[in-house]
Amino acid sequence: MNQSQFDQLVERICSVQVTDSETPLVDLGVDSLHTIALVMAVEEEFGIEVDPDALADPALASPAGLFRYVQAWAADAAPARV
Amino acid sequence: MWTDTRPAAELPRLFEKGADVISLAGGLPDLDVLPLGDISQQLARLVRLGGKLALQYTTPHVAKALVPAVADLMAREDGHADAGNLIPTSGSQMGLTAVALALGTPGDTILVQTPAYPGATAAFRTAGLDLHAAGEDADGLCPQQLRTTVRELRAAGRTVRLLYVNPTFQNPTGATLSVPRRAEILTACRELDLLLIEDNPYGLLGFDGTTTTLFQALDPQQVVYLGTFSKIFAPGLRSGWIAAPEHLRYDLARVAEIISLSPSALAQGALAAYYSRSGWTELIDRYRDSYRERCTLMADALDAELGADSPWTWQRPGGGFYLWLRHRDGADATRYAQAAAAHGVSFVPGGHFSIDGEHNDGLRLCFSNVPRKKITEAVTRLAAALTETPAVARELAEVSG
Numbered sequence A: 001m002n003q004s005q006f007d008q009l010v011e012r013i014c015s016v017q018v019t020d021s022e023t024p025l026v027d028l029g030v031d032s033l034h035t036i037a038l039v040m041a042v043e044e045e046f047g048i049e050v051d052p053d054a055l056a057d058p059a060l061a062s063p064a065g066l067f068r069y070v071q072a073w074a075a076d077a078a079p080a081r082v
Numbered sequence B: 001m002w003t004d005t006r007p008a009a010e011l012p013r014l015f016e017k018g019a020d021v022i023s024l025a026g027g028l029p030d031l032d033v034l035p036l037g038d039i040s041q042q043l044a045r046l047v048r049l050g051g052k053l054a055l056q057y058t059t060p061h062v063a064k065a066l067v068p069a070v071a072d073l074m075a076r077e078d079g080h081a082d083a084g085n086l087i088p089t090s091g092s093q094m095g096l097t098a099v100a101l102a103l104g105t106p107g108d109t110i111l112v113q114t115p116a117y118p119g120a121t122a123a124f125r126t127a128g129l130d131l132h133a134a135g136e137d138a139d140g141l142c143p144q145q146l147r148t149t150v151r152e153l154r155a156a157g158r159t160v161r162l163l164y165v166n167p168t169f170q171n172p173t174g175a176t177l178s179v180p181r182r183a184e185i186l187t188a189c190r191e192l193d194l195l196l197i198e199d200n201p202y203g204l205l206g207f208d209g210t211t212t213t214l215f216q217a218l219d220p221q222q223v224v225y226l227g228t229f230s231k232i233f234a235p236g237l238r239s240g241w242i243a244a245p246e247h248l249r250y251d252l253a254r255v256a257e258i259i260s261l262s263p264s265a266l267a268q269g270a271l272a273a274y275y276s277r278s279g280w281t282e283l284i285d286r287y288r289d290s291y292r293e294r295c296t297l298m299a300d301a302l303d304a305e306l307g308a309d310s311p312w313t314w315q316r317p318g319g320g321f322y323l324w325l326r327h328r329d330g331a332d333a334t335r336y337a338q339a340a341a342a343h344g345v346s347f348v349p350g351g352h353f354s355i356d357g358e359h360n361d362g363l364r365l366c367f368s369n370v371p372r373k374k375i376t377e378a379v380t381r382l383a384a385a386l387t388e389t390p391a392v393a394r395e396l397a398e399v400s401g
């Protein structure tokens, strides 16, 4: 999955339009409960577990930030899976 | 206590089940169709990731995350929902109370389509409203009689501003008002300056997927719509909504806040997450299949057991939870309830759905939650009770004979 596909996931789950992946979710009109619903969908889609404390990190609060987190998680987890 | 109306006091009994009694009484959904594994995983995720939000108080709004889920449901019956016209409730029962308190004044008369869901009449009475039956003809609630009734009541000095309708797969009759009839009723409501309260828990439960255009779709300005997740998801989440014209939103939201302070963010979050993952179609189809199957079993058994020359008549409903039997000669169904209990089956006598002692010749059978294997047996027991001379009649016969 690339960023633009990830943005589509955000658009589908949050019923918003992602014009720029770096725009904070709040500014896209996604409120906090909706962000939780999005992260739930992301966890399920990628088979990952997001650290709830990390959710408070502003760096995570945009489609791009969330996607970077997902990729980092996949990179970390990859060796363990081999 | 003045709020202690009869139906409310008796409601809990509907859900009790004796050892060998097959209950056709309480209107419970068939939760066997729920994907509990998925829901349990989602609830766990929701609490782990968002527990501090989901378990906190929240503002009296339908959460943004849930608005698309509500809009999707209403669009299936051509209705319209957006963040601007929604108020959250803990189910339509709260919606009924909120509407009565916000839009009525104690002493006002509310017109009610009867036979009526007792929870509605109890809510209206508790809000201090007087109830008056809206007239019917062969096609259901009658706009011409509505005009006459309202004019008579107003001439007698009554204030009449509200009309309560449960238009699709009605509790308890299973009947649905046609779209042309809905349009005529709305024309009368506009003429008479009546707000129509549309209570619609069963509209999406048509056995073959058929839906009927909402009153709210035909005239959103004249209608306060009550929606609920109870019958298309699960009643245990206690979650629903009111869709109201803009100018009533504030009053309704204020009363909703007085009643419950805050909707459940946990329930709203769980519903939003379920919807964004799975949508509604599959679950609704599963409910429809379950109820179609149960209704067919019950109606076939009634055909076989009671037959064409029985004094009890009924129509096969096209959806919902209920089958409504009526006695041709007007015998009081309450008299058969005891015989039914003795035969090991229960139902709700029609008088329970009256506002002024009418509908005693009816009885409601609920098929939605009876185990499939027990339906035929339940109807056999029922038929035995209904064809027996009722105890009271027998006593009368003895006295006079």
Ligand SMILES: Cc1ncc(COP(=O)(O)O)c(C=O)c1O
Residues within 6 Å of the ligand: B027, B090, B091, B092, B093, B094, B117, B119, B120, B166, B171, B199, B201, B227, B228, B229, B230, B235, B240
């Ligand atoms: C016609 C009608 N309205 C409202 C309700 C209340 O539903 P809830 O409060 O669970 O949404 C019911 C429940 O059976 C009903 O039959």
